[in-house]
Amino acid sequence: MSLSIHATVVNxxxxxxxxxxxLLDRAEADAVARGYDVSVLLGSRLAPDMFPLSxxxxxxxxxxxxxxxxLAGVEIPSFPDTETTLPELRERIRKTVDFVRSVPASSxxxxxxxxxxxxxxxxxxxxxxxxxxxxxxLPNFYFHITTAYAILRHNGVSIGKRDYLGLS
Amino acid sequence: MSLSIHATVVNxxxxxxxxxxxLLDRAEADAVARGYDVSVLLGSRLAPDMFPLSxxxxxxxxxxxxxxxxLAGVEIPSFPDTETTLPELRERIRKTVDFVRSVPASSxxxxxxxxxxxxxxxxxxxxxxxxxxxxxxLPNFYFHITTAYAILRHNGVSIGKRDYLGLS
Numbered sequence: 001m002s003l004s005i006h007a008t009v010v011n012x013x014x015x016x017x018x019x020x021x022x023l024l025d026r027a028e029a030d031a032v033a034r035g036y037d038v039s040v041l042l043g044s045r046l047a048p049d050m051f052p053l054s055x056x057x058x059x060x061x062x063x064x065x066x067x068x069x070x071l072a073g074v075e076i077p078s079f080p081d082t083e084t085t086l087p088e089l090r091e092r093i094r095k096t097v098d099f100v101r102s103v104p105a106s107s108x109x110x111x112x113x114x115x116x117x118x119x120x121x122x123x124x125x126x127x128x129x130x131x132x133x134x135x136x137x138l139p140n141f142y143f144h145i146t147t148a149y150a151i152l153r154h155n156g157v158s159i160g161k162r163d164y165l166g167l168s
Numbered sequence: 169m170s171l172s173i174h175a176t177v178v179n180x181x182x183x184x185x186x187x188x189x190x191l192l193d194r195a196e197a198d199a200v201a202r203g204y205d206v207s208v209l210l211g212s213r214l215a216p217d218m219f220p221l222s223x224x225x226x227x228x229x230x231x232x233x234x235x236x237x238x239l240a241g242v243e244i245p246s247f248p249d250t251e252t253t254l255p256e257l258r259e260r261i262r263k264t265v266d267f268v269r270s271v272p273a274s275s276x277x278x279x280x281x282x283x284x285x286x287x288x289x290x291x292x293x294x295x296x297x298x299x300x301x302x303x304x305x306l307p308n309f310y311f312h313i314t315t316a317y318a319i320l321r322h323n324g325v326s327i328g329k330r331d332y333l334g335l336s
Contacts, residue, residue, distance in 0.1 A: 142306070
């Protein structure tokens with residue numbers, strides 16, 4: 001009745017980035033079919049004070065590598081948020097997945113009880129590894145993937161929830 | 169390095185429904201402050217062919233009770249989607265959390281390897297319990313909670329990601 005933290009985290013991240021990559025393929029095809037520049041989608045947001053699609057992808061990457069790094073106790077690679085094009089964002093996803101896959105399962109030994117400290121703007125959160133995953137890592141990761149999907153849907157890209165789930 | 173499936177599922181669902189309930193409080197306050205009927209938000213969608221807020225909440229409930237029922241091997245309660253008001257939707261959340269909390273941890277024995285069959289419109293998916301949780305249960309659940317948040321944000325309700333995370 002238990003889950004491997006390593007398998008859960010790595011499978012979640014790789015599966016959802018595969019699905020996000022397929023969503024970006026659909027976005028690119030929509031831009032071609034409807035005759036607009038795909039960068040319009042990358043700059044699109046659901047509210048003026050929310051992040052645009054490009055930053056949602058960067059944030060999904062940040063959450064993924066931070067979740068793995070913190071739970072496994074390894075250094076989190078720094079990826080400066082310089083991507084402005086779809087190929088650059090795809091490369092960001094690829095680098096993130098490569099890092100996530102590179103961390104050996106053995107590094108997750110004791111991750112459920114490991115102390116995880118997250119410094120936010122105005123506050124510091126302290127979690128056990130298990131609580132961090134459930135109340136910070138996973139909800140943040142799914143937040144950015146779902147919001148990326150929602151931005152594409154809101155702009156009329158023809159995708160459905162099964163594409164988000166990566167089961168089509 | 170492992171997580172209890174019972175604790176992971178129950179903590180995720182109760183934590184995120186607490187956060188959703190707080191988001192709905194903020195939505196109600198916004199409707200009062202800006203002088204509109206909160207039912208406008210309940211019927212609001214991000215795309216014409218996406219579900220409105222009310223149905224996102226019902227779908228989060230459906231996913232939560234199905235995830236618990238399938239993994240624990242207990243009957244999934246049927247909640248007809250008749251809610252049209254905020255108090256009714258709050259009651260739906262309450263009933264869902266009550267069910268999720270009512271299932272004993274012992275019922276999740278062997279849940280990681282349990283065969284889970286999901287009949288979708290045109291296709292049947294067969295998973296192990298662990299794969300079902302990672303590729304269906306959790307992504308679906310977070311999808312509906314995040315989309316509910318996005319609908320409120322898109323309509324100008326003053327909330328932030330920390331409210332979604334339930335850490336404010």
